[in-house]
Amino acid sequence: MSGDPGLEALKARVAEVPLGPEIEETGRIATLADGLVEVEGLPGARLGEVVRFAGGAEGLVLTLDPGAVQVALLDPGVALGSGTEVRRTGQLLSVPVGRGLLGRVVDPLGRPLDGLPAIVPEARLEIERPAPGIVDRDMVAEPVETGLLVVDALFAVGRGQRELIIGERATGKTSLAVDAIVNQAASDIVCFYVAIGQRTTAVRRVIETVREKGAFARTVFVVAPATASPGLRWIAPFAATSMAEWVRDRGGHALIVYDDLTKHAAVHRELALLARQPPGREAYPGDIFYLHARLLERSAKLSAVNGGGSLTALPIAEIEAGNLSAYIPTNLISIADGQIVTSAALFAANQRPAVDIGLSVSRVGGKAQRGALKAVAGRVRLDYAQYLEMKMFSRFGGFGDAALRARLARGERIGALLAQPRTSPLSIPVQVALLAALAEGVLDDVPLEDLARLKGALGPVLAADASLGPFRAAPDRLEPETRAALLACVRRAREAP
Ligand SMILES: Nc1ncnc2c1ncn2[C@@H]1O[C@H](COP(=O)(O)OP(=O)(O)O)[C@@H](O)[C@H]1O
Ligand SMILES: [Mg+2]
Missing domain, CATH: 2.40.30.20 (Elongation Factor Tu (Ef-tu); domain 3)
Incomplete structure (x- = not known):
């Protein structure tokens, strides 16, 4: 019977009929x-x-x-x-993905907000996608360089890591993330800036900064401002993550900034209350932890067989009155692989970026640092923490000995090195040179107010030193002769007018 040509033809025709459910509801x-x-x-x-x-x-x-x-x-x-x-x-629900998004400002559905033509997608991806499994991942071991000494040297972020930026309002959280984006202008990392519930003027400022600093063509802006519908604000981080996963899954590297997840939690609560879901702690619905866990799990470093791509996340969270132990902050801190805490007190004291060294941590850190930076960054955090403590006590007076004064002077210089104006990234070779000079005492007699100028002068001096060419290209090791050459550069930059 199976040889019956008529029956075979019929079977073939039946097999072609799509047997999915007809949606007619x-x-x-x-x-x-x-x-x-x-x-x-x-x-x-x-x-x-x-x-x-x-x-x-x-x-x-x-x-x-x-x-x-x-x-x-x-x-x-x-x-x-x-x-x-x-x-x-x-x-x-799915969104357009592909190269067409680069240098564009879109809403979470991928619709243009920049007045340019519609995105021509290379594919569409659903906004909720499963996170890569354990066996599909690799260790986080390569850096995302932010150009910020305080981050790269003390709390290095690795490709595939989730590092929370958390602090009170107007303490420089967005600026930190934007600096990290700006520093990718000449890197292989594609950036996604996701604005959730922000004021339109603030978002415009971010876009203009990225444009001025030359990273615009490598960046996608996914914008759901405070004026967008709750639904759009709710989907924004998920939709943008799918856009970034398209890069990750092709072996590329992406960095995504969620600005901010506190506002996302608020819109989740708003929708849940409207839907009459039972409110839990602080009136958030019970699934709020799972909401952000499943979002941030999608950031990952993929294994070589999966192309070796990565998605790194810098979620931002806002706290009130310095309270890190509120519900949403503790959730996010426990989900992320570390946090950079910005402090209103430091910001007010003009230490900017106002990163609280004691409260910040990167659980990947040194493992993702360039070898040369790791070689000189090791002691800085401890020295600085001790300095801050000593400074407090030395206020009471009576600590006059020379050794102590020297340590205070060293600590002040660390503080001055960690301070950085917005959008003035330092390359890793420059960071290595500065920290090597600090350790050798080369900076001890530089007046504090001259350090900023020295930092600026150092870049060109390093670039002019041909013997440092290979090191500049790959600062993976710090050989004694490289260290000597770097110190010589710092001395030259110190003398430079
Ligand atoms: N490193 C810095 N140096 C100088 N000013 C800064 C620095 N970082 C932030 N600022 C300024 O501080 C203000 C608040 O920064 P912002 O990043 O918007 O804070 P947040 O996102 O925490 O509310 C802005 O006016 C910004 O220009
Ligand atoms: Mg902000």
């Missing part, structure tokens, strides 16, 4: 409030599915209850009302 809006819509009559709807309202607006299914689903609006819900027809699409 139409419901109606029951109630509508602040960007969240309750829809009745879509029993088959799935979490994360896109639904379309009469008139074309779209929404995202957020929660499923018997008899009704809660849908977050992705567009301003103009012309929607009780009774408006809603259709399932059967599609999970």
